Amino acid sequence: MTTMNITLNGHATEVEADTLSEIVRTVTSRRTGVAAAVGGQVVPRSEWDTTVVHDGDVIEVVAAVQGG
Amino acid sequence: MSDGLKTDPLVIAGREYSSRLIMGTGGVDNFDLLSRALIASGTQLTTVAMRRVNATAGVSVLDVLRDLKIDVLPNTAGCYTAAEAILTAQLAREALETDWVKLEVIADERTLLPEPIELVTAAEALIKDGFTVLPYTNDDPILARRLEHVGCAAVMPLGAPIGSGMGIRNPHNISLIVEGAGVPVVLDAGIGTASEAAQAMELGCSAVLLASAVTRAKDPIAMATAMRLAVESGRLAAGAGRIPVREFGVASSPTQGRATL
Numbered sequence: 422m423t424t425m426n427i428t429l430n431g432h433a434t435e436v437e438a439d440t441l442s443e444i445v446r447t448v449t450s451r452r453t454g455v456a457a458a459v460g461g462q463v464v465p466r467s468e469w470d471t472t473v474v475h476d477g478d479v480i481e482v483v484a485a486v487q488g489g
Numbered sequence: 490m491s492d493g494l495k496t497d498p499l500v501i502a503g504r505e506y507s508s509r510l511i512m513g514t515g516g517v518d519n520f521d522l523l524s525r526a527l528i529a530s531g532t533q534l535t536t537v538a539m540r541r542v543n544a545t546a547g548v549s550v551l552d553v554l555r556d557l558k559i560d561v562l563p564n565t566a567g568c569y570t571a572a573e574a575i576l577t578a579q580l581a582r583e584a585l586e587t588d589w590v591k592l593e594v595i596a597d598e599r600t601l602l603p604e605p606i607e608l609v610t611a612a613e614a615l616i617k618d619g620f621t622v623l624p625y626t627n628d629d630p631i632l633a634r635r636l637e638h639v640g641c642a643a644v645m646p647l648g649a650p651i652g653s654g655m656g657i658r659n660p661h662n663i664s665l666i667v668e669g670a671g672v673p674v675v676l677d678a679g680i681g682t683a684s685e686a687a688q689a690m691e692l693g694c695s696a697v698l699l700a701s702a703v704t705r706a707k708d709p710i711a712m713a714t715a716m717r718l719a720v721e722s723g724r725l726a727a728g729a730g731r732i733p734v735r736e737f738g739v740a741s742s743p744t745q746g747r748a749t750l
Contacts, residue, residue, distance in 0.1 A: 430541040449542045456584035463579045488538025489513035489700035
């Protein structure tokens with residue numbers, strides 16, 4: 422695994438990871454009800470394993486919460 | 490003439506609901522209470538928001554809705570621009586496997602009023618991308634018409650600002666929106682109590698969407714029940730053909746055959 426600095430959910434984070442799957446796993450064990458975007462582009466769940474993360478990437482991992 | 494026992498179903502983009510009350514889930518911390526309020530409301534379609542995942546989160550609101558077999562309607566609450574709202578809708582589609590979205594693009598935090606230009610821009614883009622768009626809009630008949638023309642599946646004018654509980658501030662505009670609309674009109678935001686939900690239906694709205702009025706009431710379950718009954722009553726009254734308003738009294742007892750006393 423590669424050590425890199427990314428922005429994960431708004432926080433500068435140092436992670437050891439190669440793929441988006443590994444990044445998502447650091448914030449949640451859920452695989453359903455969760456979505457991820459890299460650099461403002463949604464990455465479908467089916468592509469998480471093959472999506473390579475790069476140093477400096479801005480990644481958002483979101484899920485549903487209560488709301489009006 | 491109907492049997493007066495049931496209201497006709499709500500149909501949005503081909504989906505049919507027997508309940509005309511759409512609920513939000515925000516405003517209550519306790520999932521058990523939320524669950525009981527949702528059951529009492531009779532709702533079959535309920536909004537959720539999309540937020541950054543919190544590693545400590547346990548039971549999800551989605552688990553609650555799944556158990557209750559209530560359809561989920563993700564919103565784009567908190568978005569100020571079309572770009573933010575579009576990305577939020579796309580994330581929701583990926584996470585929740587629905588292409589329905591309650592589109593919210595607000596102008597500022599104080600009023601929470603919709604930003605009309607960004608709203609129309611986002612609606613057009615999302616419809617092009619295959620979404621079923623239900624926009625939260627101002628009580629502006631012209632904007633509502635525009636949203637319908639770009640392909641929105643419903644229009645959802647506010648009665649008053651989100652969470653304000655001020656009721657329907659401009660009933661005349663809501664009537665104008667209903668008159669001009671070829672898609673369902675959902676009164677969204679501003680409802681404080683049951684009579685206002687009934688009023689929305691009497692004005693011809695197809696459904697009412699509310700959250701705070703129930704979730705922030707002292708007794709959410711009682712208020713949810715009141716809202717369910719109000720929406721049903723309002724719908725029945727709207728179709729029942731009310732009597733004209735007259736300036737003077739009109740006796741309902743016969744004037745013939747009175748005894749001489």
